[in-house]
Amino acid sequence: MATEGQQHPIKIYFLIWLLLFVLSFFSYLVDFYHLEGNLRWFLIVFFMLLKAGFIVAIFMHMKWERFALIFGILTPPLALVVLMFLMAIESDYAWSTRVVYMGEDPAPKPERPAHYKKESEKKDL
Amino acid sequence: MATVEVPYQETVPLHHPKTWIGKYIFSQDHKIIAVQYGITAMAVGLVALILSEFMRLQIAFPGWEFMNFFTADHYYQAITMHGMIMVIYLLTAFLLGAFGNFCVPLMCGARDMVFPFVNMLSYWVYLLSVIILMISYFVPGGPTGAGWTLYPPQTITPGTPGVDWGIATMLISLAVFIVAFTMGGLNYITTILQARTRGLTLMRMPLTVWGIFIATFLGLIAFPALFVSAVMMLLDKFLKTSFFMPAIVSLGSKLEYSGGQPLLFQHLFWFFGHPEVYIVALPAFGVISDLISVHARKNIFGYRMMVWAIVAIGALSLIVWAHHMYVAGMHPSFGFFFATTTLIIAVPTALKVYNWILTLWRANIRITVPMLFALAFVLTFIVGGITGLFLGNVIIDIPLSDTYFVVAHFHMVMGVSPILAIFGGIYHWYPKLTGRMLNDTIGRIHFYFTFIGTYAIYFPMHYLGFIGVPRRYYETGISEFYPVAAHNLNKFITIAALIVGVSQILFIFNLVHSYFKGKKAPANPWGANSLEWCTPETPPRHGNWEDRLPTVHRWAYDFGVPGEEKDHIPQTVPRRKAS
Amino acid sequence: MTDTTLSTQESIFTSTARDWSSDMTTFKGVPWGKAMMWIFLLSDTFIFTCFLVGYMVMRMTVTEAWPVASEVFALTVWGVSVPLLLIAIMTFILITSSGTMAMAVNMGYQRRKWAVFWLMLATALLGASFVGMQCYEWSKLIIDEGIRPWGYAENHDLGAPQFGSIFFMVTGFHGLHVSVGVIYLITVAIRVVRGKYDHTNFEIVEITGLYWHFVDLVWVFIFAFFYLW
């Protein structure tokens, strides 16, 4: 069996393929409907992780690998989680010193890009 | 029961070249590549050694006319190149490139690395990185003088020597080195995991291979952080991006940066940097374990614990990085986390030390040259390790950080111990590699000079740290914290360093001389058990094993088994049927 | 049962423990090249994550405004500004290419060489068009929006200068991976039809596939963090 490598019903590939499109479309909609705040945050990460999971599990066949490999590949990135988590805390801290001591604006308003300006101008006319 | 049949046993496609160049230059034989790595690393290490002697002369005799050419710029360029070469281009390259290449296939009973061509490329790319690094000395402005830690903004602001091109060659060379390392490292890991010979389970592997295995793995996941920070720094320098660069007024003029975060670099650097120190420590641990066991004619004590300690150290080393940043102004609460994880690492490391020493108990110790180096390693590592405990405890690090205490710590634990392990390993494996013994007397003299000499250099240096002498000072000048006695101590240290440096000539002489004139080595001069001593020929041919791969029946430490005739039983000897 | 055969019905813990403590190979049934590719991808994960951590730190520490992604990356089609249109198409293309790659792997294990060849070629072409679109996107950002790696062209200040730098750097690095992947795919595809792998199991196709899917995987994260945030 294993001599034939990773052989799986083609159906499942098509299913995942389709799911990836659907999920990408959903995350696109999140932006299109201008969802904001925690909901946006949650949805984006949710769709992202789902897609990533499908790619790794099905397309990269991780699902069918023996756990020895899965374990070997998936545990080391835990270190990255620690890094990410700590960096998030620290960045916030650094940012707060900039606001408190350096007089930086805590909530600056973004400028609109050039073509966007043109658009709105057009509409105003 | 459904079973899976393991696919056909893969074999290394051995490429037997006909020409001399193909055999010895663009060779795909792991042993030749090991030698190439070793020679290059030693050559570049020699450069670093000479730099260190100049540094020492400057520190001890600041006003001396002979040293007049050695300006502050030169000094900072020297420490940077010295530190970087020693850590990356000498130690990492030697322990993994040379020992890794030599030991892994032989000790795993493989014919070669799994992808010999990639392995060869790895060396040539490494050589390229060394050349780029050396070009530093010929570009306008010279090499960078930012310290081996390359902390921004300093690395790319005008107040630092070598900001024009030196920093670029340094960063590019590092990136190239990482590519080389990745190619080699993937090979070592895959060979260890997938190409062991029959009967060789992971728990029967010699500790050397374990050390190299975990170190390489650490390298593969730690070097990316350095790679990323090097890329970002290059962009900061040449494209004027502001990743690490906040708004800065440098020497009176405003630079066109804003909003960057210098601490990000430090985190990335040490996310790489701390694992890196274990990358150079773990193979050394492994080598020492084997040397002690073989030459003490006794099994290594607590093998299982030794393996788990290596794994635990490797895993923990990924989450202690910010102990280098206690005074860097990071988030204050991180101190608790990192001090705790750092000191936790001390426990598995301490166990390793205990086990080495316990191996000596009721052993039958042959005081050979490799054994001398191994014993010295243990002592210097204890000193370096416990000074690490001082530094790891965050509050003690506050007064000691950036003083000579730190310099003493890392030289003891990195500049002396793994160097001793390398020497020990060379004395141990040279016979297998060349078929000749190294000269014993020269070896002993070299050992005593090196061990006592380096101890004399670094032990007193801790105390300079206590009185507050900061590191990276071109000269201290007249200062109240710096008594005359300290100046004298510095002179003493420098003289010791000169003696140690010169005594290395003995070693080089020994290497060259014995290659041609040394005693012919028997196949297994030390009476060791691991597979490399079981090759049909000494030195082993390309492909290592004639027509059949060896079969392993036992661990590598069956020394002094009661009831046996000989005090050592090679791994290939089948076990007696349990009666 | 020799020690080269092993059970698939044990609990994952026993089987893992057995695999790791067995001799010869740790990853049972995994060819050398595939094991190597997995480990390489693990290493590459660290590279990309470090880049993304850099991005996170930049966004969290800068005090200047961060440009709004959906405005910057909007595309004007027939006078209507559609947010993220180009990116949506690029995502679509990359996912499609992942699909064709998966099929190629499947065909490989059926030893249908020409199917493998055409599917891999299709994957490569999709990949190449992805790179092409990225070039277009970059030039649009640089020429129309005045975004530069070091900040902005004159009169185009949108806020934090890190916006452009981190964007060009990360997408550039990803684009480089895609380009390398395209070359890799084409090479392997040609070698497959030439019969270079006939003596093997065609796991090379799977190995190439691993790499390609990984590139797609990275894009999933880039899409979420750079365009939707």
Next chain:
Amino acid sequence: MRIAYIAVILFLVTVGSVVFNFTTPFHFDAIGSNWELIDITVYITFIICGAAFVVLGLLMAWWVYKFQYQEGKFAEYEPENATLESQLTIVTTIGVVVMLAPGLVAWNDYINPPSDAYELEVYSKQWNWMYRFPGADGIFGAAHNKYVDLDNPFGMKPGDKYGEDDILIVDKTVKIPVDRPVKVLLRSQDVLHDFWVPAIRAKMDAVPGMVTYFWFEPIVERVYEVLCAELCGRNHFNMRGEMHVVSMNEYSTWLNDQVTWAGLQAGAVPLSPEAALGRDIANEAGCFACHSDDGRALDTGPTWLDIWGGTVELDDGTTRVRDEAYIVKSILDPHAEIVLGYTTTMTTVELTEEELQSILDYMKSLKSEPAKQETTEENDSESTAPAPEVDSTTIPDEEP
């Protein structure tokens, strides 16, 4: 049995290290702050680690000596000893906990300054130190490197109301009162630096782009040398400062002489260290019993404000240029020339050459109209323009 030299060497090295430790004069400098907890933690660590070192070192020497090779002898075959190993693990863990616990307690103190601590900002640049006190309101005005220019060495944010009373010390010397906890905020103009006084034990890097801090309470009145402990370029080793821990009184008088940001904008020039010394000497010599230095007209003697330069009318009706010679003469021989409207009440005071020179320096600094005239015009036009993008002006560097 052959002597194993290495056993002897291991023994000597171990014992020698201990002897060195006890005989060397190199230990922590006498502590000058409240951080004796650090010293205690170091002490505990020393004992535990030292004991481990001695025990392990001696064991190794002894065993190497004892178990030397004998032909035909077999070593004891003992692959594992679970009990021993777990005992060792436990002992080591206990050792680690004993070292770590006081360390973490101390760290908790270290990162939480007491609420009554006053604040001092250390502003570092290649290769010099400057200091800022928050002034009367106790709050620092916002400051950012992007505002730094010739007239704004600290980068004070324009228009910040908290900034006006901030006291700026453009000098490498700072004075702080003894027995008062101080929270040191660190800011950097260019690269990483590290404000460090060995006897205080505490230190922290200054990081451009953010503000870092540490705190301590000086307990000894003394002059300390400030070092830079983080590599900051080619002159790192020369980046020295001075921190005087002084009585509250001395601190207040010293602080009163420093200029505020408002003052600096109005053109006041901070006292140079030489001038400050001169003022101290004059104070001790009692000059201020009769003279003022701020323009107040005392009956007893003429004010020293604007004493340097210009002319003076003498009581013999002549007019005299007030050059150095005149002033020196007036001090050393006060009755030679008498200023119009005064009498010969001035007494002669014993002054050394240097003391006299310092006083002259001080007098030079007493100007009601600061010597900035040449630059004002330029600055006025600049201040109305938006902050220059790339500033080509160069702040003259004090260092060689």
